[in-house]
Amino acid sequence: MKAELVETGVLVIGGGAAAVRAALSAGESGADVVILSSGHAGASGSSFVNINGGWGMQALVGDERTEDNLERFFIDIADAGLGMADEKLVRILVEESGEAFEELVKYGMRFRKDEAGNYLREKGCFSHEKRAFISFSRQNIRDTFATMLHASGASVIEGTALRLMVYEGKCYGCLALNKAGDPVLIKSRATVLATGGGAGLFRDNIVSDGLYGEGYALAREAGAELVNMEFIQFMLGWRENGKIGFIYLDELEKERAFIGVEDEDVLEEIFPCPEEKIDAVRKRLSHYPFSCRDLSCLIDREIAVRRGIKNVRRPEAEVFHLAHAFNGGVRIDEHGESTLSGLFAAGEVAGGMHGADRIGGAMITATQVFGKRAGRSAGKRAVNKGEEALPDLKTPLYKTSSFEHEITMKIADLLSKHVGIVRREEGLRLCLDELNSMDCESFSRASLRITAAKMICRAAFKRRESRGSHFREDFPETDDKYAKPFILRKNG
Numbered sequence: 001m002k003a004e005l006v007e008t009g010v011l012v013i014g015g016g017a018a019a020v021r022a023a024l025s026a027g028e029s030g031a032d033v034v035i036l037s038s039g040h041a042g043a044s045g046s047s048f049v050n051i052n053g054g055w056g057m058q059a060l061v062g063d064e065r066t067e068d069n070l071e072r073f074f075i076d077i078a079d080a081g082l083g084m085a086d087e088k089l090v091r092i093l094v095e096e097s098g099e100a101f102e103e104l105v106k107y108g109m110r111f112r113k114d115e116a117g118n119y120l121r122e123k124g125c126f127s128h129e130k131r132a133f134i135s136f137s138r139q140n141i142r143d144t145f146a147t148m149l150h151a152s153g154a155s156v157i158e159g160t161a162l163r164l165m166v167y168e169g170k171c172y173g174c175l176a177l178n179k180a181g182d183p184v185l186i187k188s189r190a191t192v193l194a195t196g197g198g199a200g201l202f203r204d205n206i207v208s209d210g211l212y213g214e215g216y217a218l219a220r221e222a223g224a225e226l227v228n229m230e231f232i233q234f235m236l237g238w239r240e241n242g243k244i245g246f247i248y249l250d251e252l253e254k255e256r257a258f259i260g261v262e263d264e265d266v267l268e269e270i271f272p273c274p275e276e277k278i279d280a281v282r283k284r285l286s287h288y289p290f291s292c293r294d295l296s297c298l299i300d301r302e303i304a305v306r307r308g309i310k311n312v313r314r315p316e317a318e319v320f321h322l323a324h325a326f327n328g329g330v331r332i333d334e335h336g337e338s339t340l341s342g343l344f345a346a347g348e349v350a351g352g353m354h355g356a357d358r359i360g361g362a363m364i365t366a367t368q369v370f371g372k373r374a375g376r377s378a379g380k381r382a383v384n385k386g387e388e389a390l391p392d393l394k395t396p397l398y399k400t401s402s403f404e405h406e407i408t409m410k411i412a413d414l415l416s417k418h419v420g421i422v423r424r425e426e427g428l429r430l431c432l433d434e435l436n437s438m439d440c441e442s443f444s445r446a447s448l449r450i451t452a453a454k455m456i457c458r459a460a461f462k463r464r465e466s467r468g469s470h471f472r473e474d475f476p477e478t479d480d481k482y483a484k485p486f487i488l489r490k491n492g
């Protein structure tokens with residue numbers, strides 16, 4: 001089928017907070033901007049469907065921006081990252097967090113205040129200081145981003161990117177399927193990937209539909225490098241009659257917080273010594289996402305391995321782990337550009353500014369700081385190259401896989417079983433073998449999901465140690481041999 005042809009200066013793929021921020025900066029740079037998003041632009045993705053009703057956003061503003069405070073913010077992120085975060089990107093995140101906050105306020109974003117009119121500040125998971133601002137309401141977030149989207153002047157196409165277009169080593173847009181399922185070839189001078197994360201690849205997840213890590217696969221298949229793909233956040237949750245939710249951590253302090261299938265008190269079984277139990281629970285209270293960094297690791301491990309554990313507050317509900325957000329992604333430089341020229345990335349699809357664990361509230365900051373940088377660099381690139389003709393690209397082969405749902409379900413089962421918080425070499429090998437044997441049409445959404453799942457699994461397989469967001473049963477210790485981030489290189 002002949003594809004409809006669209007030409008633009010900057011193509012932004014995605015419709016979440018990072019995409020809107022990137023489109024705004026690209027527009028401010030003087031470029032024509034097209035947003036391609038599978039969900040509603042400015043109202044889809046993790047950015048706008050937080051079941052917690054709002055955002056925590058890490059930032060230092062005004063007088064708080066002393067050298068000392070900035071350094072402590074940097075150390076907070078680096079400590080959480082356990083050696084896996086890129087120092088240069090973390091410094092940018094810290095330095096530009098205040099500006100990102102102020103710009104959101106300028107567009108109408110409100111954050112909660114106390115009775116005296118001072119902003120409320122929270123610590124955020126893994127963090128040591130009360131630095132995170134708390135958004136006022138989900139509706140206000142949506143209204144703010146609608147204003148930003150309007151200000152960007154971007155045209156919006158509802159559709160799904162299937163394949164990035166690469167010509168002579170540079171990215172020139174993508175092939176997409178529009179809402180009606182028809183092909184659209186979007187040629188651009190610069191492309192910003194802002195497709196969010198891949199928690200939807202797991203059976204048990206807490207993200208909206210459509211977040212299957214396709215952006216990771218688009219970048220990988222086009223030849224860009226990715227980093228830290230094995231670090232995924234999982235939260236404690238409950239499931240009852242098809243409904244799911246977070247477990248509020250203060251529930252752990254209650255008597256018989258977790259009950260086993262034989263009515264046993266699970267925490268007491270793990271920690272026969274009461275002081276140890278108190279210590280483990282206290283540590284668990286400081287981070288919603290699982291981490292093997294402290295004694296509380298034993299609580300989550302038991303829940304993941306034992307199965308069938310119930311929670312005191314909802315005795316009928318089963319306790320389990322929910323995939324929540326990715327800490328790794330497309331490797332970018334300080335301009336937000338990937339290792340593939342002309343391809344930029346921002347938000348959860350980008351990696352490097354977070355490590356093995358991530359402080360709560362730093363992802364929203366990253367969507368704004370790196371969304372702005374990526375959009376601005378892409379916009380400038382498009383304007384500078386405005387006179388050059390775009391290459392004559394042919395519509396590549398693509399398929400709409402008839403087995404998309406089945407394949408996605410199979411991946412979800414495999415990843416949930418083998419690539420959750422507790423991992424083992426044999427399980428990861430089995431998972432990789434199964435993924436490698438999965439047959440599906442190339443250049444379909446299903447094939448992108450398989451590629452994304454393989455990357456996660458391969459990175460998890462290579463990391464023969466326990467670090468941050470995952471625990472290796474067969475390598476329970478953190479090992480200095482693995483003190484560097486894994487980079488998935490082209491064809492690697």
Ligand SMILES: Cc1cc2nc3c(=O)[nH]c(=O)nc-3n(C[C@H](O)[C@H](O)[C@H](O)COP(=O)(O)OP(=O)(O)OC[C@H]3O[C@@H](n4cnc5c(N)ncnc54)[C@H](O)[C@@H]3O)c2cc1C
Pocket residue numbers: 013014015016017018019036037038039040041044045046047048049050051052054055056057159160161162194195196197206207208210211212214215324325346347348349360361362363364365367
């Ligand atoms: C419940 C919950 C609470 C959270 N709370 C916080 C918090 O308080 N603080 C914090 O810092 N972080 C938080 N996070 C994480 C944070 O919200 C997300 O990481 C962040 O919003 C991601 O923004 P994004 O713009 O990168 O992607 P998203 O907002 O996820 O948007 C991705 C967009 O890409 C589109 N897309 C996907 N694939 C394609 C494709 N192939 N083609 C075209 N479009 C595509 C989607 O439709 C969507 O519009 C939370 C996450 C969840 C799930």
